Structures are given as structure tokens and as C-alpha cells.
Amino acid sequence: MERTIKDKIVVIAGGAKNLGGLVARDFAARGAKAIVVHHHSAETAKDAADTVAAIEATGAKALTVQADLTVVSEVERLFRETEAAFGRPDIALNTVGKVLKKPMLDISEAEYDTMSDVNAKTAFFFLKEAGKSVNDNGAICTLVTSLLGAYTPFYSSYAGTKAPVEHFTRAASKEFGDRGISVTAIGPGPMDTPFFYGQESAEAQAYHKSAAALSPISKTGLTDIEDIAPWIRFLVTEGWWMTGQTILVNGGYTTK
Numbered sequence: 001m002e003r004t005i006k007d008k009i010v011v012i013a014g015g016a017k018n019l020g021g022l023v024a025r026d027f028a029a030r031g032a033k034a035i036v037v038h039h040h041s042a043e044t045a046k047d048a049a050d051t052v053a054a055i056e057a058t059g060a061k062a063l064t065v066q067a068d069l070t071v072v073s074e075v076e077r078l079f080r081e082t083e084a085a086f087g088r089p090d091i092a093l094n095t096v097g098k099v100l101k102k103p104m105l106d107i108s109e110a111e112y113d114t115m116s117d118v119n120a121k122t123a124f125f126f127l128k129e130a131g132k133s134v135n136d137n138g139a140i141c142t143l144v145t146s147l148l149g150a151y152t153p154f155y156s157s158y159a160g161t162k163a164p165v166e167h168f169t170r171a172a173s174k175e176f177g178d179r180g181i182s183v184t185a186i187g188p189g190p191m192d193t194p195f196f197y198g199q200e201s202a203e204a205q206a207y208h209k210s211a212a213a214l215s216p217i218s219k220t221g222l223t224d225i226e227d228i229a230p231w232i233r234f235l236v237t238e239g240w241w242m243t244g245q246t247i248l249v250n251g252g253y254t255t256k
Contacts, residue, residue, distance in 0.1 A: 003137070003237045005091075006031035011082045013038045013069060013126055014095035016048035018193045019143070019225040023093060024062075025054050026229050034061035034086040038078055040068060040096075061086060069096055070117040075125045079133040091236045092130035095143045096122050097162070101199040104156045112157055119161035127172045127183070137180035139236035142169060144187040144246060146223075149254035162187075166246045173244030182240035186231055189223040189250025196222065213252025223250055 014020040016039035039048040055062040067074040098118040147159035173183040209221030
């Protein structure tokens with residue numbers, strides 16, 4: 001069965017900017033029929049609008065949906081609005097995440113709860129609703145982190161709340177497989193986005209920029225969003241047979 005982006009309906013959680021925004025533009029340029037761009041708050045409304053304008057400039061249809069996906073009813077609404085506007089999606093991509101770099105001894109209950117809500121709860125219920133909504137022979141992909149293959153301090157609440165997504169992915173692939181739906185997770189290395197720089201000291205930035213095997217030939221030393229977008233595109237199209245897997249794509253930063 002040939003699987004391509006052309007004429008597909010796509011919903012992207014966290015699709016306003018950075019990697020999500022790049023994938024939205026890439027899918028539109030490759031012939032997607034319609035793309036729903038989710039964003040979290042009024043602060044990202046302009047980014048979402050800019051991404052929608054870029055999508056529509058290719059001739060594809062687009063819609064923005066603002067929603068707090070840590071609330072289950074909001075996840076449900078995202079898929080309801082997608083279906084109401086364009087029909088059932090063929091591809092569902094979740095790029096939502098929150099990072100906290102902090103010693104375990106200093107993490108409060110409130111901080112842990114926030115990290116768990118954003119990274120684990122959101123991922124679980126996105127997968128659940130995608131499983132209900134995505135067309136047969138569709139694809140679902142979740143962004144995780146290459147820290148799942150690392151042995152490191154200070155990221156216990158980040159990697160620890162992304163780790164459940166590996167099993168969510170395996171379980172969903174088994175449960176949705178008889179409908180031809182491929183379910184994957186992709187774990188980038190530290191990416192050259194504001195998401196990375198807000199957490200890291202100058203010394204830590206220098207380390208991460210030299211830690212990958214391919215860092216010496218990378219323009220930043222980090223994973224670039226342009227390095228990840230082709231992998232997402234592959235996993236939701238020709239790479240559909242690789243289901244139930246978490247793939248670390250990081251230039252040799254970590255492995256499993």
C-alpha cells in the first residue's frame with residue numbers, strides 16, 4: 001500500500017512553531033489536503049496564524065485550535081474541531097512537551113504534577129483520541145526525547161515523564177494495528193530551539209553542542225529541527241511498518 005502525505009488530513013499538537021511548525025509547512029508543501037495547527041495559549045497565537053498562512057499559501061486548507069491539552073476535554077475538542085472542519089484525520093502528530101532541568105531533591109510536588117500532565121497525561125489522551133479519530137491505515141507519532149537512552153542527572157522529571165510514552169506507543173500500536181494504523185515515537189537529541197536554551201547554562205550548552213558523534217559537522221552541534229522533520233515524514237508514510245517503536249534520532253548523542 002502506497003502511503004504519502006498527498007491529500008491527507010493532518011492534526012499537529014504544538015504545530016505553531018519550531019518543529020511542529022516546520023512539519024506543518026513541510027506537509028503542506030508535499031500536498032496535504034488540510035492541516036490543523038494546535039497551539040496552547042494566546043502567546044503562540046501569532047505563530048499559529050503565521051503557520052496557517054504559510055500552509056494556505058500552498059493551496060492546502062488550515063485551521064488553528066487553541067487548547068490546553070493537559071485537560072482531557074480539550075484534547076477531545078481538538079479532534080472534534082478537526083473532524084468538523086475537514087473530516088477524520090489521517091495523520092496525528094503530538095509535539096507537545098515541557099522540560100525541567102533540576103536536581104530531584106529540589107523538585108516540588110507542583111512541578112512534578114505539571115511535568116507529568118504535559119508530558120505523560122497529554123500524550124496518553126492524545127493517543128486515545130487519535131485512536132478513535134484517525135482513519136484506518138493512518139499514522140500517529142509522538143515526540144519524546146533522546147534522554148530516554150541516557151544515564152544522566154537533573155532530568156528525572158523530564159525524561160521520567162516522557163518514558164511512559166514508550167509503552168503508550170507499544171500498547172496503542174497493538175490495539176490499533178488491526179485497522180492499519182502505525183504508532184511511533186521519535187526522540188530527538190537536544191534541539192537548537194528556545195525549548196533547549198531556556199534550561200541550559202553556557203557550560204551545559206557547550207557540552208551538549210559537542211556530545212553527539214556528528215556534532216563536529218553540524219552547523220550548531222545540536223539536533224536541528226530540519227534533521228527531525230524528514231524522520232517524522234518517513235514514519236507516517238513509507239515507514240509505517242515500523243510501528244510500536246521509539247526511534248532516537250540525535251546524531252549519535254545517545255543510543256539504546
